[in-house]
Amino acid sequence: MASPKEIAYLGPEGTYAHEMALKRYRGKRVTFTPCPSVEAVFEHVAQSPQRRGVVPIVNSSGGTIYETIDGLMNEDLGLRIEEELSLDVRLALLGRKRQQIETIYSHFVPFEHCDRWLKRRYPGVNRVPMNSTAISAREASHSECAAAISNRRAAAIYGLDVLVFPIPGISKTNVTHFIIVSRKPDRLPRTSKTSLAVYLHNQPGALLDFLTPMAEAGLNLSTLISRPIKGKPRQYAFFVDVDGDVNQPRMKTALKEACRKVDQVLVLGSYPSFRAYTS
Numbered sequence: 692m693a694s695p696k697e698i699a700y701l702g703p704e705g706t707y708a709h710e711m712a713l714k715r716y717r718g719k720r721v722t723f724t725p726c727p728s729v730e731a732v733f734e735h736v737a738q739s740p741q742r743r744g745v746v747p748i749v750n751s752s753g754g755t756i757y758e759t760i761d762g763l764m765n766e767d768l769g770l771r772i773e774e775e776l777s778l779d780v781r782l783a784l785l786g787r788k789r790q791q792i793e794t795i796y797s798h799f800v801p802f803e804h805c806d807r808w809l810k811r812r813y814p815g816v817n818r819v820p821m822n823s824t825a826i827s828a829r830e831a832s833h834s835e836c837a838a839a840i841s842n843r844r845a846a847a848i849y850g851l852d853v854l855v856f857p858i859p860g861i862s863k864t865n866v867t868h869f870i871i872v873s874r875k876p877d878r879l880p881r882t883s884k885t886s887l888a889v890y891l892h893n894q895p896g897a898l899l900d901f902l903t904p905m906a907e908a909g910l911n912l913s914t915l916i917s918r919p920i921k922g923k924p925r926q927y928a929f930f931v932d933v934d935g936d937v938n939q940p941r942m943k944t945a946l947k948e949a950c951r952k953v954d955q956v957l958v959l960g961s962y963p964s965f966r967a968y969t970s
Contacts, residue, residue: 694719694721695716695719695741695742695743696721696741697723697724697739697742697743698721698724698742698744699724699725699726699732699736699742699744700712700723700724700725700732700744700746701725701728701729701732701745701746701747702725702825703725703823703825703826703829704725704825704845704848705825705829705841705849706725706823706824707778707780707842707867707970708747708869709723709725709844710778710842710844711776711869712745715776715871728758729747729759729762730758732744732745732746732762732872733762733765733768733770733872736872736873737768739874740874740875742873742874743773743872743873744770745869745870745871746869746870747759747868747869748760748775748868748869749867750800750866750867750868751864751865751866751867752803752804753800757918759870760916760918760930762872763872763886763888763959764888764918764959766957769874770872770873771873771874771958771959772870772871772876772886772959772960772962773870773877773962774871774876774879774964774966775868775871775884775963775965775966776871776965776966776968777866777867777966777967778866778867778967778968778970779866779967779968779969780842780867781856781865781969781970782856782858783840783841783842783843783854783855784838784839784853784854784855784856784858785828785831785838785840785841785846785849785851785852786831786837786838786852786854787852788854790835790836792813792816792836792837793816793817793836793837794818794819794831794836794837794838795809795813795816795817795818795819795831795837795838795839795840796819796820796826796827796830796837796840797839798820798824798827798840799820802820802840804865805840808858808860824839824840824841824842824845825841825845827839827840827841828841828845828846828848828849828851829849831849832851838854840858843856868965876960880963881963882937882938882961882962882963883934883936883962883963883964883965884913884932884933884935884961884963885932885933885937885960885961886914886931886959886960887930887932887933887958887959888928888929888930888955888956888957888959889901889930890920890954890955890956891927891928891929891953892952893926897952898929900949900953901929901949901953901956904945904948904949905945905949907945908941908942910933910934910935910941910942910945911934911935912932912933912934913932913933913934914930915930916929916930916931918930936961937958937961938961
């Protein structure tokens with residue numbers, strides 16, 4: 692099994708994608724490279740088979756990350772899923788000790804999680820939404836009277852103190868799922884999930900034609916998301932997650948039957964799923 696030499700992740704430093712990358716590849720001799728967007732991660736990884744990318748794909752509160760889905764379905768990049776991981780997200784309030792807090796920065800999802808606690812502890816404080824919790828920590832580091840809702844690792848990166856951890860009263864189901872993508876993914880043991888890109892005929896009943904063989908084989912489809920096909924107005928492809936290994940006889944048979952009834956089916960990865968970590 693080949694070892695990757697570089698791990699790209701959705702940056703900047705201190706994001707939960709960074710946290711996930713460090714936990715997954717702890718002890719490995721790899722270089723970690725932050726990228727400014729999910730799209731940039733995909734483009735960077737596509738340049739070398741020795742690179743891997745760590746990107747979020749779904750959050751239990753914020754929902755599906757469509758930029759990740761679109762990157763997977765971009766055939767020009769040709770990336771595949773090697774592994775799916777999950778991170779139990781615990782939030783921290785970062786700032787400076789013994790300083791009055793006038794502004795708090797964070798992503799909109801943590802603000803929603805912490806709304807009741809913020810109203811009780813900091814009722815008059817200005818909340819400023821940012822694109823990520825790491826950017827929030829970086830922004831808070833520029834002002835003595837600012838704080839950020841982020842993760843503990845970001846405190847050390849941006850010179851802040853951990854004022855509260857974990858922030859109390861947050862749902863225990865605040866989980867983000869990440870995928871590792873590669874040009875040439877390693878075949879890992881305990882495969883439990885397969886992702887597909889399905890291109891249908893543009894006609895009534897086309898989706899049912901695909902779903903019927905899957906249902907008859909007793910396969911569970913855990914995700915079914917439609918995405919527009921670039922350059923083809925009013926035409927859509929589907930991103931599909933199926934429980935099981937693509938090499939299982941019943942899935943192979945079902946896919947063979949389904950392929951006769953649709954334009955194209957691409958296997959985007961057959962991989963182990965839900966190795967869990969805690970932030």
